[in-house]
Amino acid sequence: MTPAPLFIRPVTPRDAASVADCVDLVARERLWLAAIEGFGLRATDDFIRANLAIGNPHVVAVASNGIVAGWCDIVPPLPWPGFNHVGRLGMGLLPEWRGQGWGSRLIESALGACPRRGFTRIELDVYAHNTAAIALYRKFGFQQEGVKRGIRIIDGETQDMVLMALFPS
Ligand SMILES: CC(C)(COP(=O)(O)OP(=O)(O)OC[C@H]1O[C@@H](n2cnc3c(N)ncnc32)[C@H](O)[C@@H]1OP(=O)(O)O)[C@@H](O)C(=O)NCCC(=O)NCCS
Numbered sequence: 001m002t003p004a005p006l007f008i009r010p011v012t013p014r015d016a017a018s019v020a021d022c023v024d025l026v027a028r029e030r031l032w033l034a035a036i037e038g039f040g041l042r043a044t045d046d047f048i049r050a051n052l053a054i055g056n057p058h059v060v061a062v063a064s065n066g067i068v069a070g071w072c073d074i075v076p077p078l079p080w081p082g083f084n085h086v087g088r089l090g091m092g093l094l095p096e097w098r099g100q101g102w103g104s105r106l107i108e109s110a111l112g113a114c115p116r117r118g119f120t121r122i123e124l125d126v127y128a129h130n131t132a133a134i135a136l137y138r139k140f141g142f143q144q145e146g147v148k149r150g151i152r153i154i155d156g157e158t159q160d161m162v163l164m165a166l167f168p169s
Pocket residue numbers: 026032033091092093094097098099100101102103104105125126127130131132133135136139
């Protein structure tokens with residue numbers, strides 16, 4: 001049997017540089033993420049270590065050469081009492097790995113860790129033009145909660161943001 005080209009597993013601090021590169025590349029496409037560049041090695045390392053310490057779901061898709069090709073993390077958006085059950089999902093894949101089911105595998109793995117973490121509301125924001133991501137989220141049961149109209153104006157385009165949430169049973 002041919003081995004799967006990517007392996008989905010929890011992130012480790014050793015992935016920090018490759019995760020930083022992966023996020024940076026996807027951000028620089030200027031289409032899918034709010035950020036238009038990555039967060040750098042130090043911030044990425046801190047983020048990974050915090051997620052491991054707290055138990056926030058954070059998984060990566062790794063190629064056989066150790067390069068991180070994609071990620072999915074679910075972290076609390078707000079630090080205050082009353083919001084500890086909420087997780088905000090973020091994810092992405094390098095362009096060459098899209099449309100082959102890896103996004104589905106990443107999100108399935110990250111959502112699987114939510115009960116352990118105590119997240120009972122998973123939310124996310126996605127640009128309305130991101131049809132692939134919206135299809136993926138709907139497939140996993142996310143429902144639209146609203147739309148922020150004209151939230152970003154970039155490269156001559158005015159973009160809407162769709163708000164989605166999932167309440168895993
Ligand atoms: C969004 C993203 C993570 C989805 O991952 P993926 O591996 O491409 O998605 P999958 O191959 O698992 O497909 C998931 C579903 O979306 C649908 N889909 C995939 N690509 C699509 C496309 N280009 N247009 C419409 N639907 C699409 C498929 O029909 C699939 O459903 P199916 O399994 O029932 O056929 C990936 O495309 C990506 O990294 N995009 C850029 C970064 C990004 O948008 N991040 C999310 C920001 S909110």
